[in-house]
Every structure is written in C-alpha cells, then in structure tokens.
Amino acid sequence: MKNIKAKKENKGYAILFTVVVVGIISAITFGLTNAAYKQMMLSSVARDSTSAFYQADIATECAMYADNLDFLTSTNNLTTFTCGGTTMKYSYTAGTTNNTSLYQLSPQNESSTGKCFRVDVTKTDNDVLITTKVEALGYNICNKNNFRTVERAIEVNY
Amino acid sequence: MNYFNRKNKNSGFTIIEAMVAIFILSVSVATMLGITASSAASARYANNEITANYLLQEAVDSIRNSRDTMVFQHKLSWTDFLNRYGYAGNTKCFPYEGNGCFLLIENFDPANVTGDDVENCDAGICPNFFYDNEPNNNKTFYNYTSSTGYIGEFRRTINMDVDSNAPDQLKVTVNVEWYNGSETNKRSQSLTFYLLNWQKS
Numbered sequence: 175m176k177n178i179k180a181k182k183e184n185k186g187y188a189i190l191f192t193v194v195v196v197g198i199i200s201a202i203t204f205g206l207t208n209a210a211y212k213q214m215m216l217s218s219v220a221r222d223s224t225s226a227f228y229q230a231d232i233a234t235e236c237a238m239y240a241d242n243l244d245f246l247t248s249t250n251n252l253t254t255f256t257c258g259g260t261t262m263k264y265s266y267t268a269g270t271t272n273n274t275s276l277y278q279l280s281p282q283n284e285s286s287t288g289k290c291f292r293v294d295v296t297k298t299d300n301d302v303l304i305t306t307k308v309e310a311l312g313y314n315i316c317n318k319n320n321f322r323t324v325e326r327a328i329e330v331n332y
Numbered sequence: 333m334n335y336f337n338r339k340n341k342n343s344g345f346t347i348i349e350a351m352v353a354i355f356i357l358s359v360s361v362a363t364m365l366g367i368t369a370s371s372a373a374s375a376r377y378a379n380n381e382i383t384a385n386y387l388l389q390e391a392v393d394s395i396r397n398s399r400d401t402m403v404f405q406h407k408l409s410w411t412d413f414l415n416r417y418g419y420a421g422n423t424k425c426f427p428y429e430g431n432g433c434f435l436l437i438e439n440f441d442p443a444n445v446t447g448d449d450v451e452n453c454d455a456g457i458c459p460n461f462f463y464d465n466e467p468n469n470n471k472t473f474y475n476y477t478s479s480t481g482y483i484g485e486f487r488r489t490i491n492m493d494v495d496s497n498a499p500d501q502l503k504v505t506v507n508v509e510w511y512n513g514s515e516t517n518k519r520s521q522s523l524t525f526y527l528l529n530w531q532k533s
Contacts, residue, residue: 188349189349
C-alpha cells in the first residue's frame with residue numbers, strides 16, 4: 175500500500191520537470207530573439223535615416239546651385255528644375271511682407287515609394303543685404319503615409 | 333491480482349511519461365537552438381549593417397571634404413576636383429559603369445590634385461579593408477595598409493558620373509559589400525548622392 179502511494183506521488187514529475195526546463199529555455203530564447211529583433215530594427219532605421227539625410231543634403235546642394243545660377247527670381251518663368259538626378263517642380267510665392275519671397279522645389283510624384291527631397295528657400299531683402307534661408311527635407315520613401323518613411327532636415331542660412 | 337494489475341499500470345505510465353517528456357524536451361530544445369542560431373545571425377547582420385553604414389558615410393564625407401577643400405578653400409576649379417578622381421582620363425572612379433575606385437583612407441589628402449590616394453579597383457574587385465584593433469598604432473579603423481590587423485570582411489567601391497548635359501553635377505555611388513558569416517551569404521549597402529558646383533563664381 176505504501177509502495178503504491180509513493181508511485182502516485184511521483185506521477186507527472188517528468189512532465190512537470192520538462193515543462194519547467196522548456197519554459198526556462200523559451201524565456202532565454204525569447205530574450206535573445208527580442209534583442210536581435212531590436213538590433214535589426216535599429217540597423218534598419220540607421221540605414222533609412224542615412225538615406226533620408228543624404229536626400230536632404232542633395233536638396234541643399236540643389237538650392238544653393240539654383241541660387242548660384244540666379245534661378246531663384248520672381249521673374250523666372252520656368253516651372254521645373256532638373257537637379258540631383260531628378261526633375262523637380264518649381265514654384266515662387268511672394269511673402270506676406272514685401273521684402274520676403276519663397277521659392278520651392280518639390281517632387282513631381284509625392285506618393286512614390288522611392289527616395290525624394292523637397293526644399294524651401296526664403297529670401298529676405300532688407301535693402302542693405304539679402305539673407306537666404308534654405309530648409310531642406312529628405313525622405314527615404316517619398317510617400318509620407320508609409321510607416322517606414324524617415325524624414326531628415328537640414329537648414330542653411332547665408 | 334488487483335494489486336499487481338495496478339502496480340503494472342503505474343510502471344507503464346512512468347515509461348510513457350518519460351518518453352513523452354524526452355520527446356517534448358528534444359523538440360523544444362531543437363526549435364529553440366534553431367531560433368537562437370537565427371537570432372545570432374540576425375544580430376551579426378545588424379552589427380555589420382551599421383558598420384557598412386558608417387563606411388558609406390566616411391566615403392561620402394571624404395569626397396565632400398575634397399570638393400570643399402579644393403574648390404572653396406584652395407580656389408581650384410571644379411574640373412581639378414573631378415580630375416582627382418580620374419575624370420579626364422576616364423580612369424579610377426570613372427566611368428560610372430566601370431570597375432570603380434577605392435579611397436586609401438589612411439593616406440587621405442583632400443587637396444591632392446593628382447589623386448594619389450585614389451586607386452583603381454583591378455578587375456572590378458576592390459580590395460578588402462583591414463581592420464586593426466591594436467590601440468597604440470593609430471590605425472584603429474578600417475584601412476588598407478595595416479600590417480598588424482586582420483583582413484576584414486568589408487569591401488568598398490566608389491563610382492562616379494558626370495552627365496555631359498549637366499557638367500556641374502557629379503553623381504557618386506558608394507557601395508559596401510560584405511559576407512555575413514559565410515562566403516555564400518553576400519550582403520551589400522549602397523548610397524547615391526550628388527555634389528554640385530554651386531561654389532563657382
């Protein structure tokens with residue numbers, strides 16, 4: 175009778191032991207996988223961020239190039255400007271005060287999944303000197319609604 | 333009779349239970365080992381990808397440094413800057429579809445007009461970087477001439493293009509490739525950017 179009781183107490187021990195061991199291994203594996211996943215996400219964001227940053231960089235180059243060519247004038251009748259391997263839409267808007275003017279270069283297809291940039295150039299003429307502010311935005315994916323889109327910005331003043 | 337029957341039943345259950353336990357343990361350990369190995373490979377990939385990202389930026393910023401030093405600071409011409417990278421003779425980094433070039437980063441001299449620190453990649457294959465982790469020899473970075481470092485797994489190629497219709501716009505593509513763990517697992521990352529001749533008067 176005692177023998178039977180002892181066996182009954184041992185019943186299920188192997189399964190219990192297995193479940194505990196499997197649980198511990200699963201927890202360790204989950205921890206490792208989670209760390210690896212976060213590293214992958216970080217490296218992926220770093221890559222996308224670099225891509226967006228250099229788009230913003232191309233945008234500043236284009237703005238300063240356009241300015242150097244005296245392209246940024248209110249009398250310019252052109253509607254596009256080819257720069258940085260792409261043809262951009264060009265627009266001019268007179269500022270709210272008479273001495274400011276806004277020039278914009280923007281992508282022709284804003285919903286594309288490729289890289290793109292946009293740039294706003296604000297010129298202020300205070301009769302003594304003209305100051306220029308370049309605000310460049312770069313995107314790894316042009317469509318802003320994409321959850322993987324990263325935006326980087328560069329501002330230049332001169 | 334009843335006592336023996338019950339005893340036999342309990343003994344059998346223990347063996348089956350042990351077998352089931354061993355089976356579950358084996359399957360879970362094998363699965364977890366697989367997942368862990370895959371996580372380790374992913375972590376290695378993430379690490380290499382960040383290194384590749386910095387190697388791309390190093391090349392981009394070196395070329396920009398060269399443009400600014402030559403054209404802006406030393407008042408050399410835009411063509412002088414392009415010729416440093418082989419524009420005139422269609423060598424080194426030109427043409428765009430060619431073998432490409434590599435930058436001897438440890439000898440980098442941004443204003444070197446003859447481009448002694450820019451070399452052709454022979455047969456379309458640029459050399460692998462050395463990586464030296466010896467802290468006292470001032471070469472604790474990826475380079476091409478270290479004698480004490482080991483051959484790293486990264487290789488960097490630079491290609492350049494100037495469109496004849498837009499001679500003031502230089503297109504640069506930097507490509508970094510590496511093997512992630514094994515020779516069959518080739519990975520790469522590339523970055524294309526433009527430098528413009530906005531500094532001309």
